[in-house]
Amino acid sequence: MTSQFFLKNRIILFIFLYGIFIPINAFNSTDEISDYIYDHAEILTNADKNILNNKLRFLKTEKDIIFKLVIFDKIPDDYKNMDFEELSLKYFEELGLNKKDNNLMLIMSIKDRKIRVKLGSYYNIYYQMAVDRILKNKVIPDFRKNNFSKGIYIAINDIIKIIKEDMNFFKYYRIYIMGSILIIFFILFIIIFIFLKKSNKIKNIDNFGDGDIGSWK
Amino acid sequence: MDIINNTNEILNPNELKLIIETIKNIEIKTTGKIRVYVGKKIRGEPMSFARNIFKQFGLNRLVDKNGVLFIITVKDKKLIVFGDDGINSKVDKTFWINVKNALITKFKNGQFFTGLMGGINLVGEKLMEFFMRDFEDLSGVNNDDKSIFFEE
Structure with a gap:
């Protein structure tokens, strides 16, 4: 009974030490x-x-x-x-x-x-x-x-x-391509905005109303 | 013509009362609003100045965009007639020129009351033509006497 107990403990100790030292050795x-x-x-x-x-x-x-x-x-x-x-x-x-x-x-x-x-x-x-x-x-x-x-x-x-x-070409240059596309879109947006603004399709919020001005000097 | 130093010198109390009554009568019949601003000088670009005053009166918040503002500045002797987009879509530029001319003709002779009443009536006619209020609908009609403002 006692020898069985020691045998069990030895096995547990062996497994424990193996668990510790094997990874260190592997490292x-x-x-x-x-x-x-x-x-x-x-x-x-x-x-x-x-x-x-x-x-x-x-x-x-x-x-x-x-x-x-x-x-x-x-x-x-x-x-x-x-x-x-x-x-x-x-x-x-x-x-x-x-x-x-x-x-x-x-x-x-x-x-x-x-x-x-x-x-x-x-x-x-x-x-x-x-x-x-x-x-x-x-x-x-x-x-x-x-x-x-x-x-x-x-x-x-x-x-x-x-x-x-x-x-490939597109993957290597993807940052440049995306950047260029963004810049092109931005320029297009500006051009369209200016065009619409000139054709009065976009009205500035602070550009409402109209009237006339005069003086009685 | 005498030099006017104070803004409240252009109208006497009776004239003032009549103008307020006239504006009120127009506002009861129409959804539009008319405001008169009597100041000393136009500051900055005239139309921007007009838009600022217009917003201060809250005229830009009208549903039909049919507010009309008269600005009279006594020191630089200038006048602006300004209407929002709603009324501008119903009248053309010559309407504002006609209103302005009607006022200036009288102002040159010192007849501020007559000129202003004439201008207000011209605008009132257009408001009644295009923006008549529904029967028994008096929403948004002011009972205060703030249709005319004098800068101190």
Whole structure:
């Protein structure tokens, strides 16, 4: 009876400790991080890497898209003679990302102040423009302030959102298109208003009545 | 003609009483309203000035939009005859010119009472032509003597 009681308690204790330690271990696990993140500059903490890795792994599972992140402190000597565009293409191939047309890679070199997103051939020009817009407007401002992990996090997050969309001319330019439509409507409204006002179809509330004025000087 | 400094100098009490009675008689028979404003000077653009006074009298709130306002300003010797959209849809511009001329002809000779009575009667005729009140309907008829206002 007593041994049964201790056995039960041991099982409960085991389950309890397993419940606590397994998630912590999972959080600290780095065994799969190297699949997606190549942080040669060591600017990301383990926690950052875990969060980003989970996102990239989920993208692979959900959409079968491989998105890799490569961070250099400075461009390696072997690649010094290449421009960054060539380097990113070479790395893209070296990492085997060219095997499928919907893969992509974010590559950056901290000290060289270079960053690129290399997209597979599946993605049209509007994806590239949208991604470049994110880098320019959202990521680079953080990098300028040396907030690298924040900038990288934003980049990964927003780029994933974009590649999940069906990007085309109208989607890329939707803000401009909507803005233009609004401006056109506004101008049309003004023109119609002026036209109606001139043709007296709209009467000012304070423009009622009529009469005549004279003087007996 | 003598210079008039005070607005209440243009009419004596008997004349004033007769004008008020005349306006009241018109208002009993018609849905229109007539108001007379005697001031010192027209301030700003004349028609805007007239519209402001018109609104102060509440003439713009009439259902048939048939209020009529006479503005007489004694220092700059000016006169405005102003009617709302309702009466304007029934008369043309020449009507107001005729009313104004009828008043000015008399005012030049200092005959304010005669001129004003003539103008009020001309307007009254038009109101009776187009805006006769229904039998036994006396709604909106004022019993006060505020149909004429003197600026102090």
